[in-house]
Amino acid sequence: xxxxxxxxxxxxxxxxxxxxxxxxxxxxxxxxxxxxxxxxxxxxxxxxxxxxxxxxxxxxxxxxxxxxxxxxxxxxxxxxxxxxxxxxxxxxxxxxxxxxxxxxxxxxxxxxxxxxxxxxxxxxxxxxxxxxxxxxxxxxxxxxxxxxxxxxxxxxxxxxxxxxxxxxxxxxxxxxxxxxxxxxxx
Amino acid sequence: xxxxxxxxxxxxxxxxxxxxxxxxxxxxxxxxxxxxxxxxxxxxxxxxxxxxxxxxxxxxxxxxxxxxxxxxxxxxxxxxxxxxxxxxxxxxxxxxxxxxxxxxxxxxxxxxxxxxxxxxxxxxxxxxxxxxxxxxxxxxxxxxxxxxxxxxxxxxxxxxxxxxxxxxxxxxxxxxxxxxxxxxxxxxxxxxxxxxxxxxxxxxxxxxxxxxxxxxxxxxxxxxxxxxxxxxxxxxxxxxxxxxxxxxxxxxxxxxxxxxxxxxxxxxxxxxxxxxxxxxxxxxxxxxxxxxxxxxxxxxxxxxxxxxxxxxxxxxxxxxxxxxxxxxxxxxxxxxxxxxxxxxxxxxxxxxxxxxxxxxxxxxxxxxxxxxxxxxxxxxxxxxxxxxxxxxxxxxxxxxxxxxxxxxxxxxxxxxxxxxxxxxxxxxxxxxxxxxxxxxxxxxxxxxxxxxxxxxxxxxxxxxxxxxxxxxxxxxxxxxxxxxxxxxxxxxxxxxxxxxxxxxxxxxxxxxxxxxxxxxxxxxxxxxxxxxxxxxxxxxxxxxxxxxxxxxxxxxxxxxxxxxxxxxxxxxxxxxxxxxxxxx
Ligand SMILES: Cc1cc2nc3c(=O)[nH]c(=O)nc-3n(C[C@H](O)[C@H](O)[C@H](O)COP(=O)(O)OP(=O)(O)OC[C@H]3O[C@@H](n4cnc5c(N)ncnc54)[C@H](O)[C@@H]3O)c2cc1C
Ligand SMILES: Cc1ncc(C[n+]2csc(CCOP(=O)(O)OP(=O)(O)O)c2C)c(N)n1
Ligand SMILES: [Mg+2]
Numbered sequence: 154x155x156x157x158x159x160x161x162x163x164x165x166x167x168x169x170x171x172x173x174x175x176x177x178x179x180x181x182x183x184x185x186x187x188x189x190x191x192x193x194x195x196x197x198x199x200x201x202x203x204x205x206x207x208x209x210x211x212x213x214x215x216x217x218x219x220x221x222x223x224x225x226x227x228x229x230x231x232x233x234x235x236x237x238x239x240x241x242x243x244x245x246x247x248x249x250x251x252x253x254x255x256x257x258x259x260x261x262x263x264x265x266x267x268x269x270x271x272x273x274x275x276x277x278x279x280x281x282x283x284x285x286x287x288x289x290x291x292x293x294x295x296x297x298x299x300x301x302x303x304x305x306x307x308x309x310x311x312x313x314x315x316x317x318x319x320x321x322x323x324x325x326x327x328x329x330x331x332x333x334x335x336x337x338x339x
Numbered sequence: 340x341x342x343x344x345x346x347x348x349x350x351x352x353x354x355x356x357x358x359x360x361x362x363x364x365x366x367x368x369x370x371x372x373x374x375x376x377x378x379x380x381x382x383x384x385x386x387x388x389x390x391x392x393x394x395x396x397x398x399x400x401x402x403x404x405x406x407x408x409x410x411x412x413x414x415x416x417x418x419x420x421x422x423x424x425x426x427x428x429x430x431x432x433x434x435x436x437x438x439x440x441x442x443x444x445x446x447x448x449x450x451x452x453x454x455x456x457x458x459x460x461x462x463x464x465x466x467x468x469x470x471x472x473x474x475x476x477x478x479x480x481x482x483x484x485x486x487x488x489x490x491x492x493x494x495x496x497x498x499x500x501x502x503x504x505x506x507x508x509x510x511x512x513x514x515x516x517x518x519x520x521x522x523x524x525x526x527x528x529x530x531x532x533x534x535x536x537x538x539x540x541x542x543x544x545x546x547x548x549x550x551x552x553x554x555x556x557x558x559x560x561x562x563x564x565x566x567x568x569x570x571x572x573x574x575x576x577x578x579x580x581x582x583x584x585x586x587x588x589x590x591x592x593x594x595x596x597x598x599x600x601x602x603x604x605x606x607x608x609x610x611x612x613x614x615x616x617x618x619x620x621x622x623x624x625x626x627x628x629x630x631x632x633x634x635x636x637x638x639x640x641x642x643x644x645x646x647x648x649x650x651x652x653x654x655x656x657x658x659x660x661x662x663x664x665x666x667x668x669x670x671x672x673x674x675x676x677x678x679x680x681x682x683x684x685x686x687x688x689x690x691x692x693x694x695x696x697x698x699x700x701x702x703x704x705x706x707x708x709x710x711x712x713x714x715x716x717x718x719x720x721x722x723x724x725x726x727x728x729x730x731x732x733x734x735x736x737x738x739x740x741x742x743x744x745x746x747x748x749x750x751x752x753x754x755x756x757x758x759x760x761x762x763x764x765x766x767x768x769x770x771x772x773x774x775x776x777x778x779x780x781x782x783x784x785x786x787x788x789x790x791x792x793x794x795x796x797x798x799x800x801x802x803x804x805x806x807x808x809x810x811x812x813x814x815x816x817x818x819x820x821x822x823x824x825x826x827x828x829x830x831x832x833x834x835x836x837x838x839x840x841x842x843x844x845x846x847x848x849x850x851x852x853x854x855x856x857x858x859x860x861x862x863x864x865x866x867x868x869x870x871x872x873x874x875x876x877x878x879x880x881x882x883x884x885x886x887x888x889x890x891x892x893x894x895x896x897x898x899x900x901x902x903x904x905x906x907x908x909x910x911x912x913x914x915x916x917x918x919x920x921x922x923x
Binding site: 197235243251 | 467655
């Protein structure tokens with residue numbers, strides 16, 4: 154995340170950008186990309202990342218405007234400020250892309266991810282898993298005598314730490330949706 | 340008023356409504372309905388090529404020499420895959436094309452049907468945009484939208500994949516005026532604050548330079564006119580990339596020649612030493628910048644470009660101006676004039692004195708010979724004997740291409756067609772045909788290397804069939820000259836696979852195609868041979884046997900800065916370090 158909370162609407166070229174343009178610091182940015190919900194558009198977006206060697210940490214997509222047939226793609230990516238700026242410019246020039254928002258730069262945002270954890274275990278381990286799930290506000294959505302499936306929503310970091318804790322307790326599988334994000338306020 | 344028609348007829352109707360006069364194409368099963376419609380009309384001319392790659396390069400030549408969108412039509416599967424190289428070529432060089440491909444019927448897509456290929460999948464990274472049209476109701480609007488996308492903003496190739504059942508089915512035709520071009524509306528006007536900042540820099544700069552590129556050509560003839568006005572009015576020196584030649588006239592007094600890897604000494608040193616660099620529609624390509632960290636270290640840089648992704652991509656600029664060259668230059672000139680047309684006269688006078696010292700080096704000097712034709716000499720003679728004619732030049736890729744850029748002078752935009760970004764050998768011959776189709780009366784010359792020329796030589800058949808009197812000026816060094824030069828400089832003179840063996844007899848080849856062949860090897864005969872070529876009313880294959888081991892200089896070796904340029908007489912041994920050797 155950017156160390157500076159830059160005001161909404163400012164860009165990396167604005168006078169408020171105090172970062173060293175040549176800094177080699179790697180930042181993670183969450184981008185919301187609004188696209189026409191048409192075949193091939195997602196492939197174009199993903200192809201841009203693979204073709205130009207940018208990395209994708211997480212990607213989620215779904216139609217968010219059924220009448221306008223618009224989808225929102227949320228991408229978490231990493232790079233130097235110059236690379237991030239380039240990624241945004243490259244995304245914006247894709248013809249069916251309407252808008253690119255850098256939620257990291259535009260101000261505070263909420264980021265949530267949903268995850269499912271399958272944990273197998275008996276006795277002590279089982280009780281400990283349940284206790285931790287409660288602390289993390291994870292719900293049990295399936296249970297057998299030897300296993301649970303927990304459901305949890307939270308920041309990616311929270312999900313990571315829950316997974317760490319579950320590992321010694323019999324974690325078998327994780328399914329994660331990737332990040333969905335919105336800026337705070339209006 | 341709506342009109343129902345088949346998809347195939349819609350294609351032809353939409354092309355007509357878009358003002359298309361010529362289509363370059365090659366038929367096959369998946370486009371038969373469209374060919375049937377083409378057969379039944381006379382407004383659109385169809386040029387039957389010999390290979391689909393040829394169709395795309397012809398459309399590129401047509402587009403670049405007219406400023407219009409080039410159109411090609413090919414069949415599914417191999418037709419589409421053969422077009423891929425041309426699509427990437429057009430994408431790299433910002434050439435507007437609409438390419439129509441046939442596809443297996445919608446109900447067969449995904450079944451590995453006969454001549455099925457995932458054309459939109461394959462061409463997605465090769466196009467500015469592409470569409471698979473699955474419903475005839477969307478076909479005409481997609482075609483109109485495609486023309487809008489191809490020509491707007493930074494131009495580029497687009498592709499429409501049309502399954503055969505969509506061509507047969509009937510629906511209502513949507514006229515182009517009814518089309519919502521949607522949100523894709525690139526910004527043309529530049530930010531006035533930024534333009535004003537640039538004007539302030541122009542007023543005080545001591546050592547300015549205008550670094551112009553293909554974007555000036557893309558912007559249209561008015562942009563070239565404004566560039567000329569800016570250069571004359573300010574007295575600033577002008578250099579250009581390979582792609583921008585002709586935007587500022589070679590005879591203009593501020594002209595420094597091309598810059599870059601094989602650019603002129605004075606142009607590169609001026610770029611290195613300037614204090615204000617004004618990039619107008621160029622993209623800081625690696626052929627220009629050399630070693631990035633030493634690129635023009637003491638200058639402030641402004642960049643006018645219509646594509647935000649070109650700005651700050653590799654070189655950080657101080658004044659980014661997002662917009663169309665023509666629009667921005669108009670505002671720039673207006674503001675500069677309204678503030679009193681100021682420039683730093685003393686600074687400029689010193690700067691020109693310095694530039695003239697660099698010019699005095701005469702970096703294009705070469706050792707001529709009375710027994711062997713030097714390629715540079717051949718081009719000097721071609722230039723002298725065709726100067727002032729209504730002339731268009733295309734090239735293949737290699738040393739001959741660089742010599743053509745150095746030794747031929749371009750007075751106007753759209754007169755020089757070359758494959759810059761992709762460097763596609765085999766581009767020049769078909770491109771020359773596309774140019775000739777657009778300008779039937781003009782003198783169209785493809786400056787070629789023998790190896791490149793062979794790559795698409797089948798298109799001589801197209802030239803013959805459609806009476807395109809293109810002149811194929813082959814500088815035959817019996818070498819993959821550019822490769823050989825790199826091997827000499829970088830790989831210890833181990834000439835691995837870089838010679839042309841078993842070459843055809845080009846004169847007999849010309850006869851076989853039914854055109855004229857001319858062979859010349861003695862410098863004394865060169866002028867007469869060139870005149871014979873120009874005067875011949877039809878296509879000519881001109882086999883000019885030239886010095887085999889000539890190197891193209893100046894050269895900035897990969898990974899070196901501008902001020903470490905090699906001139907002709909330099910000792911070239913070991914000049915490229917290990918780091919440079921990994922670069923291309
Ligand atoms: C063997 C070989 C050697 C080469 N050596 C050299 C060399 O020595 N020197 C050299 O210069 N090149 C050389 N090239 C070519 C080089 O690879 C690049 O193709 C070329 O330098 C790019 O030119 P350009 O910067 O003008 O950009 P182009 O590729 O022409 O791009 C145009 C730029 O302008 C922008 N633009 C487009 N339309 C507009 C508009 N309306 N308004 C504003 N901006 C617009 C685009 O967004 C883009 O950024 C060589 C090529 C080959 C094959
Ligand atoms: C399709 C393709 N393949 C390979 C290359 C690499 N390449 C660049 S120049 C060149 C040699 C060109 O030889 P020729 O056409 O005879 O021109 P010359 O350099 O001799 O003038 C080659 C092989 C290329 N640019 N394009
Ligand atoms: Mg050769």
